[in-house]
Amino acid sequence: MMSLMGDRPLYVALGDSLTVGIGATFFQPNFVKLYQHSIEYYFRQPVERLSFAKNGATSEQILEQLLHPETTHAVANASFITLTAGGNDMLHASRKWLKTGNQAELSESIQSCVATIEEILWTIFEIHASNPQKFCVRVLNLYNPMPQIRETYFWLEQYNKQLASLERAPDVKIADVYHAFLGNEPMLLTLDHTHPNPLGYRIMADTAVHLGFEPVS
Structure with a gap:
């Protein structure tokens, strides 16, 4: 049985501009809406959606958002949670590295x-601990918004490799958006060269959905 908000299972989306949907259009849904639609299609029932996201949010700011009562209540009752952060x-x-060349920093x-991000995940688990219902968390890793700079691939691979280690947490899976975008970044980003275009958001959603929804049933 899924956790319910009213009569519907609840999907909570946490994150930054990728959760906000910057770069999507009115007629082309963003990642969050596409993911919700996929949950509804898979489980054959309507799903409630709540988003807590801000354009430009850092991982620290997303962690702080979890402490707001409205967010805490939603996370406690969620059956599905996605996170875009980092x-x-x-x-x-x-950008600082490009100016200074300081690799250690x-x-x-x-x-x-x-x-x-690990602290965000454990905070989610602590909040949800009062709810005996099963839930799943999907974290999206990072694609490369600067593919023209070859060295950025190395650093993003280092980041994504470390992020993948967080799958050791219960019921967490990392959606590998990096490899889904790899080699096609210019075709999947908007004119700002930072945010996905509608096709990019669809690929993000498909990548997360491909991981399934276990242990929710």
Whole structure:
């Protein structure tokens, strides 16, 4: 049995501009709406959706958002949770690295960001602990918004490798958006060269849906 918000199972989307849907259009749904539709199709029932996201949010800010009563209540009752985080952290760190060339500082930023995302996940588990119903968490890793700079692939692979280690947490799976976008980034990003276009958002959703919804049944 799924956790219910009213009469419907609840999907909670946490994150940054990728959860907000910057780059999507009115007629082309963003990642969150596409993921909701896929849950509804799979389980053959309507699903309630709540989003807690802000354009430009860092992983630290997303962690702080979890402490707001409205967010805490939603997470406690969610059957499905998605998280987009780390993109702004990495953009800030990468731009600084391009100016200074300080690789050690960039490496530290990667470790700090992954540690914060791990804290987000354990906070989610603590919040949900009062609810005996099963739930699943899907974390999206990072595609490369700067494919023209070859070195960025190395750093993103380091980041995504560390992020993948968080799958050791119960009921967490990492959606490998990085490889889903790899080699096709220019065709999947908007004119700002940062956010996905509608096709990019569809690929993100398909990548997350491909992981299934276990242990929810």
